[in-house]
Amino acid sequence: MALGYECDTRFIAAHHQPAVLIDLAMSRGIDSHQLLRGTGLFYEDVSAGRARVSPAQSLMLIANARRLLAADDSSFLFGQRLLPGHYGDVSHALNHAASLHQALDVLQQFRALLCPLLTPRVLHDQKQVHLYWTDSCGAGEQLRFLIEANLTAVVALTRRLSGNRLPWRFHLAYAQPRHVEQYWVHLGEELAFESQMTMMSLPIDYLHQPWPTASATAGQVALQASQAQLEALGWSRSFIDQLYEHLETHIRDPLSLERVAQAFDMSPATFKRKLHKHGTGFQEQLDQVRKHVALYLYRMKGYGNEEVANYLRFNDTTNFRRSFKRWTGLAPSSLGQLFD
Template identity: 65%
Template sequence: MAIKGSWYERDSRFIAAHHQPALLLDLALARDLDSHRLLRGSGLFHEDILGGQACISPQQFLQMIDNARRLLDADDSSFLFGQRLLPGHYGAASQALQQAGNLQQALELLVRLRALLSPLLAPRLLLDEQRAYVVWLDACGCGEQRRFLLEASMTALASCSRWLAGERLPWHFEFAHAQPRYIEQYWAHLGEDVAFARQVDVMSLPREYLTRPWPGASLTAGRVAEQQSLAQLQALGFSASLLDRLYAHLRSHIRQTPNLDSVAQAFGMSPATLKRKLGKHDSHFQEQLDLVRKHIALYLYRVKGYSNEEVAAYLQFNDSTNFRRSFKRWTGLSPSALRQLLG
């Protein structure tokens, strides 16, 4: 069955300028930066945000973030921005998140309403017998703004869950990028349970914390707010980005050895159109396929305890040498080196 039009793209204008972009603007204004400099190149003016009606695209938002990074020039900017993000003041979506009865409900809402609550990075929830994992994926081709957004998004979820739970939760944070020079900011805002160069951007905690009741929750009000949020998504015509939809499709069809032609057909477009759309997001099909293969391999190694042969077979590699070569291309590590890293 073709997947037609049920996504947003890098240039889709749907992000309310007076929501998350306004938070970034307020952070800049609090540090005495001129609003015109922050908004330069975004096609947006301060008066547009104050009007409460303007919507901008992910591309415009990313331009604002790029400006903020350069103008603020402070190691804590992303973390301070993250502290303001969730549950936020984004209408029904924020209200639904704020009234969640426990962490599991909050995480499921964050995933379901990600176009409203986290439009630039897509959270995905994975569970095993012991732990819950929130994996953060690039939704729009974030490029050089990816690290800023990862720092902000993980801070946002940790801060929000701490506030709603009434206690600090034992989150463990892993980042694919190398340890930055400003490690003290991670310790100050996330805690010391942080690891780098881990191939995937993920935060996790023991599964027992998922169902602990949260004080102050109003399930009825939360349910109404959730229904209002879903109606808002229906009016938009999408609930996820093109890259997000592509990731999910590749993941669910990975054992059928998907290729550009078959995936383009599933998305109701020509291979040339899919290539063009991925290029608009600074990506290409092989990069997206390799990302999914890497994430599945890491999951099978870490969570399922699969052997090299089992992982290779799952990913439809008949030649173990070819699998090891591909795995090193995805990760920069051999499977044995990865096992040592994961301990």
């Protein structure tokens, strides 16, 4: 299979998402030389529109901005400006989405162009649509900044395009931060911290409600141009995304590092090195996917412990319970806490 982009792949236009953060920092008096230190970027190249940066360089920029700004609202203000953005055709495609359903499709299909560092994934049941997020390239210490920014970006986008503030509810997979008031201001008060997944949810009725500003013709032309841009890059997702989706597809098969490395047409040693480069390992990725699938089966399919264990090919429920507690910190019997 053709591998997706990696943490050191230079493909992100520096005058797109990185420039949004650069402009925010400079508007608050931050010196551009300090801001760009260690990123390999020069402001002149960014403003000339000729620089391309890797996810690792983007993450260094975020680290610098966080340190220099030293403000609790930085990620949220960054997120307010992210979508639909000024990224050419793909921003036009998003701007002309006819509904939330179409906007989420665009966000997923063109994630390499719209949100290259954090991957949006959509699930829905009969009552709700859920948008959850996974790390694309090994964000490390910048992960929470990215989560805050991307959640805010989707809230701001849907409010702008629908004409209303939609009643999103949020689950955050970390403890409540000291700056929780920023969440209240930018996301609302429907927040659950220390959850099992980072996810935002909305009643399903909002998924197909028509949005007033869409132009079907302009949107279609922009989608075609965006697809051509994606094809020119040669991939639409990251290597870590590809691994997540391979594991998810084959979650009921016997999975080992050696088998998956073979599916990716590389040696186990090379595969391990690639994962290590992204700050992760095979077991960590497999456990994450198993956890997500188990939570999906419990929450949306209404499966019991034995059914989930059987689906995931565990030989006995005792072994499954032990593994489930390792993934979540909770026993399956604590289901009430899983989705608080």
